[in-house]
Amino acid sequence: MTKLTNMGTLGLAAIATFASAPALAAGTTAGASITNTATVDFQVGGVSQNQQSASDTFVVDRKINLLVEEVGTVTTNVVPGRTNAITTFQLTNQSNEGLDFLLAATQITGGTAAHGGTDNFDVTNIRIYRDNTTTGTVGSWDAGDALVTYVDELPADAITRLFVLADIPTGLANGSVAGVQLRATAREGGVLGTQGAAVSQTAGANTAAKDTVFADGIGVNDGNRDASHSDDDDYTVQTATLTVTKTSRVISDPFNLTSNPKLIPGATVEYCIAVANTGSADATSVAISDSVPTQLTFTGSSILLNGTVTSGTCNADGAAGGSYAAPVVSGTIATVAAGATRTLVFRATVN
Known part of the structure; x- marks a missing residue:
């Protein structure tokens, strides 16, 4: 960091001019350098002297934040024996940097499901697909969507839709419920097509380099500020008895x-x-x-x-x-x- 210089004993107030940038939800991109320059004009004996200036530069640190949300507010109604039953989620990268996100689809064991009712059965063949926004039906699962275990290179402020698919066992009673959860965890580095490494927070005092701060909230199966977020949905059997x-x-x-x-x-x-x-x-x-x-x-x-x-x-x-x-x-x-x-x-x- 550069300090103000050439100020002598003038005792003049420095005037700082800051460059403006568009305001995004994720904020200024991590790793960006922000520089501002203060200038001082003065006279001696009524004669203008050379302008004095000083600049300060710092590196914007990285905020890791993400949001996993169920799409829709109702259960997915299914019949026994159905295959490819769909629950829908979306992942928002609220970090100020593009990241990869490791995905995990899990089931709850007992307890109250997302939309009420007690979880009392498990689905099978659970898997995750990412919506393909260039082919097929955008926002709905179709054959053009990719089977994934992680989201690759999601830019800051970007949103992607994810589908958790599962098969429903036969022989279930009407009203049976299965709760499912989707968790995403931030990953860094890597190249296109390769999952990045785990992210760590920067310990101790702020450094001159790009530090990392976890800013995510608590989801249904993750903790506060742990670079993960999660949400839940459920399947409810509607069948003839x-x-x-x-x-x-x-x-x-x-x-x-x-x-x-x-x-x-x-x-x-x-x-x-x-x-x-x-x-x-x-x-x-x-x-x-x-x-x-x-x-x-x-x-x-x-x-x-x-x-x-x-x-x-x-x-x-x-x-x-x-x-x-x-x-x-x-x-x-x-x-x-x-x-x-x-x-x-x-x-x-x-x-």
């Missing part, structure tokens, strides 16, 4: 007809298979099959599909359909909506 109930009732017999009929040979029996969906997603292509006992004879053209239930009793309001291939009655209901119950009804006679 089906409960099947099978009932029968006697419709008529050869002697009592429909007046208090009994289950004697020749009696007509009506079966109802009721499928109730107590989940939060529609069940589709619901295929039902039932084998008719050998003591019964199927009644042709008696299958009704997609009927309803009232107070636990099946209504005869379905549409004709289904098929019979001895001894199996079968039919497919296109959709059993969440909260709904739909039926397959058929009749047979007692041998």
Whole structure:
């Protein structure tokens, strides 16, 4: 650092002139030299003398700061068995220097997930992709995005979008939750295509060189001022939960007809298979099959599909359909909506 010189005993006030620079969130670039010059004009015996000046130069130190944020404020709804389920994050380099950032996607074990609910399962095949802003769909995951373990050469003030992808196990109950977290850690040096080394803070007093200060805050799984930041998201299972109930009732017999009929040979029996969906997603292509006992004879053209239930009793309001291939009655209901119950009804006679 250069001190003011040639001031003598004049006792004059120095006037400093500072160069202005555009204000960025990250601030002036680390390693930049800032120089300012003070000038002194004076007279002796009314005659102007040579102007005196002095300059000061210092090097801007490096502030390491970053922010990892979940994109969106809702859970990612998934169905059991889904592959490539996506949670989306963005990384902002708030440092005053371009850096690499090591990435780590992890899962929580129990506890409350980001959007409520208790974490109770783990996803599989968890991995990270970086958005490709020159090909494909910007801001959404697609085949053009790169599978990464670190972000390479992210400039100061730059933002990049990151996608954590995972596969959802089969057999999960409706409402199951899996919490995921993404952490980024600053790295320095290296060349394009190579991950930089770990960053350390400068210990002790300020030096004339480019010192380093950690300025990051606390994330969900990192500490204060540790050159890392993290955030979380979660997956919530929304699926159909089906409960099947099978009932029968006697419709008529050869002697009592429909007046208090009994289950004697020749009696007509009506079966109802009721499928109730107590989940939060529609069940589709619901295929039902039932084998008719050998003591019964199927009644042709008696299958009704997609009927309803009232107070636990099946209504005869379905549409004709289904098929019979001895001894199996079968039919497919296109959709059993969440909260709904739909039926397959058929009749047979007692041998």
